[in-house]
Amino acid sequence: MLVEPAALELLASLSDGAEIMDAAVAAAVSRNAFMVTHSVVDELLSARASEKKTVQISVEHTSFRAAVADLNPDIKLDINRDVTDKSRCTGTVENFRDYFRDRFNRYKRIFNEKASQIPLQPIARVRSSTERELRTIGMVADIRGTRKGDLLIEIEDETDTLPCFVGSREKALFEKAREVLLDEVVSFEGKMYNSLFIVKDVHWPDVPFRQKRTADTDACVALLSDLHVGSKYFLQENFERFIRFLNGDTDDKEIAGSIKYLVIAGDVVDGIGVYPSQEKQLVTKDIYEQYKLFGELMKKVPDYIEVVISPGNHDAVRTAEPQPRLPAEFAQDLEDYPNMHFVGNPAWIEIHGVKFLIYHGTSLDTLIPALPSLSAGYEFPEKVGIEMLKHRHLAPLYGEKPLVPEKRDYMVIEESPDVFHFGHVHKNGYADYRGTSVINSGTWQSRTDYQVRLGHHPSPCLLPVYSLRSGTTKVLSFA
Ligand SMILES: [Fe+2]
Numbered sequence: 001m002l003v004e005p006a007a008l009e010l011l012a013s014l015s016d017g018a019e020i021m022d023a024a025v026a027a028a029v030s031r032n033a034f035m036v037t038h039s040v041v042d043e044l045l046s047a048r049a050s051e052k053k054t055v056q057i058s059v060e061h062t063s064f065r066a067a068v069a070d071l072n073p074d075i076k077l078d079i080n081r082d083v084t085d086k087s088r089c090t091g092t093v094e095n096f097r098d099y100f101r102d103r104f105n106r107y108k109r110i111f112n113e114k115a116s117q118i119p120l121q122p123i124a125r126v127r128s129s130t131e132r133e134l135r136t137i138g139m140v141a142d143i144r145g146t147r148k149g150d151l152l153i154e155i156e157d158e159t160d161t162l163p164c165f166v167g168s169r170e171k172a173l174f175e176k177a178r179e180v181l182l183d184e185v186v187s188f189e190g191k192m193y194n195s196l197f198i199v200k201d202v203h204w205p206d207v208p209f210r211q212k213r214t215a216d217t218d219a220c221v222a223l224l225s226d227l228h229v230g231s232k233y234f235l236q237e238n239f240e241r242f243i244r245f246l247n248g249d250t251d252d253k254e255i256a257g258s259i260k261y262l263v264i265a266g267d268v269v270d271g272i273g274v275y276p277s278q279e280k281q282l283v284t285k286d287i288y289e290q291y292k293l294f295g296e297l298m299k300k301v302p303d304y305i306e307v308v309i310s311p312g313n314h315d316a317v318r319t320a321e322p323q324p325r326l327p328a329e330f331a332q333d334l335e336d337y338p339n340m341h342f343v344g345n346p347a348w349i350e351i352h353g354v355k356f357l358i359y360h361g362t363s364l365d366t367l368i369p370a371l372p373s374l375s376a377g378y379e380f381p382e383k384v385g386i387e388m389l390k391h392r393h394l395a396p397l398y399g400e401k402p403l404v405p406e407k408r409d410y411m412v413i414e415e416s417p418d419v420f421h422f423g424h425v426h427k428n429g430y431a432d433y434r435g436t437s438v439i440n441s442g443t444w445q446s447r448t449d450y451q452v453r454l455g456h457h458p459s460p461c462l463l464p465v466y467s468l469r470s471g472t473t474k475v476l477s478f479a
C-alpha cells in the first residue's frame with residue numbers, strides 16, 4: 001500500500017494518527033485501491049468529527065494548586081487603540097481623506113522623532129531646492145518600472161507630489177527600493193534633477209533599538225490563535241489535552257501552574273461562508289453552535305486565568321480591519337465570566353506593564369507576495385512580523401484585503417510593543433527584533449485541503465508560553 005505524502009502529513013499531525021491509518025488502509029483495501037490518499041483520510045476524519053461535537057473533559061481539582069492562582073491579575077486594554085464601539089465610517093470621500101491624512105500624520109510623527117543629519121523637508125520645498133542633499137517623506141501613490149528597468153516611485157504629502165527615480169544599475173539601492181509598498185510612508189534621500197528626484201537612499205520608519213520591558217512576576221502568558229472550532233480539522237482532542245494541562249493534569253505542574261494569562265489572536269471558530277464550498281470542511285454548520293462549543297472549551301479553563309479573545313477573518317465580525325470585538329450574541333454566556341475579555345483586532349494590552357500588540361495577521365496574505373524578500377513568508381512568519389515592525393504598519397497596502405477608512409489608522413504601529421503576537425498563517429515562528437518578541441502562535445487545526453493545494457505546512461498544537469520576567473518564550477507541544 002502506498003501513502004500519498006499529503007495523507008501521511010495529515011496523519012502525522014493527528015494524536016490518533018495510527019488508528020486512523022489502520023482505518024484508512026482498511027477503507028482503501030475495500031475499494032481495491034493501492035494508495036491511501038488524502039481524501040480517504042479526510043473522509044474518515046469527517047465521519048469521526050461528526051461524532052465528537054461535545055466537550056468531554058473531566059477536571060479533578062484535588063491536588064493541583066497553581067502558583068499563580070492567588071496572584072492579582074494586572075491587565076489593561078488600551079481602549080483608544082481598539083476600534084470596538086468607535087467605528088463611524090460610512091465610506092464617504094471625506095472618510096477616505098481623513099483616514100489617509102491620519103495615516104500620514106502618524107507616520108510623520110514617527111519620522112520626526114528619528115535623528116538624521118539631513119533635515120526633513122516637505123515635498124513642495126524639496127521640488128524647488130538646489131541643495132545636493134535633500135530628505136523628504138511621502139505616501140507612496142504609484143510604483144512603476146520604466147522601459148529601461150529602472151524604478152519610478154511617486155510619493156505625495158499635503159504640499160505636493162514628487163516623482164522619485166531609482167536606477168537599476170545601483171544594485172543594492174535598487175533591491176532595497178523594490179521593498180517599498182504602495183500606500184505606506186517612506187523617507188527618501190537624494191537630490192533634484194530637473195523635475196525628478198534622484199534617490200540615493202530609502203528609509204523606513206522602523207522601530208528603535210531598545211531593551212524590552214519585563215515584569216517582576218513569575219506569571220506566564222500562553223499564546224494561541226487559529227483554533228477553527230467547527231472545522232473537521234479542528235484538533236479537539238489535542239486542545240482538550242491542553243485544557244487538562246492547564247488544570248494540572250500534567251507531569252510539568254510547575255509550568256502549568258505559572259500560566260496566568262491566555263491570549264487568543266483570532267480565528268477561534270471556522271465560521272460560515274468564509275471561502276467557497278467551505279461547508280464541506282465543517283462539522284458544525286451553525287455559527288452559534290461553533291461558538292457554543294468554543295465557549296464550552298473556554299469554561300474549562302481555570303477561573304484564575306485571564307483570557308483575552310481577539311477576532312480573526314473567520315470570526316463572526318466584519319472581515320474588514322480593524323475589527324471590533326466579537327458581538328455579545330456570539331460571545332454567549334462567556335460574557336458573564338469575569339476572567340473572559342473580548343477585544344478588537346488589532347488590540348494593545350498591557351500585562352504587568354509588558355506591552356502586547358495582538359493582531360490576527362490577515363494582511364500577511366498581501367504582504368508576502370508584495371515584498372520580494374518574503375518569498376518564504378508562509379514558512380517563516382516571524383520574518384513578516386519583523387517587516388511589519390520595520391514598516392511600522394500592520395497592513396500597509398490599501399485595497400488588497402479590506403480595510404475600513406476610520407478616522408484613525410488603527411493599523412499604524414505607533415510604539416514598540418514588547419510582544420508582537422499574531423497568527424493566521426498556521427505556522428509557528430519566533431524572533432527577537434530590536435527589543436520586541438515576534439511570535440506567531442500557529443494553530444490548533446490540522447492541514448486542510450486548501451493548504452495542501454497551496455503547499456503550506458502548518459505546525460499545529462505548538463503552544464508558545466511567554467515569561468513576563470525573562471521576556472523569553474518556551475514552546476510546549478500538544479501535537
Ligand atoms: Fe486561521
Ligand SMILES: [Fe+2]
Pocket residue numbers: 267312313314360362423424425
Ligand atoms: Fe485567519
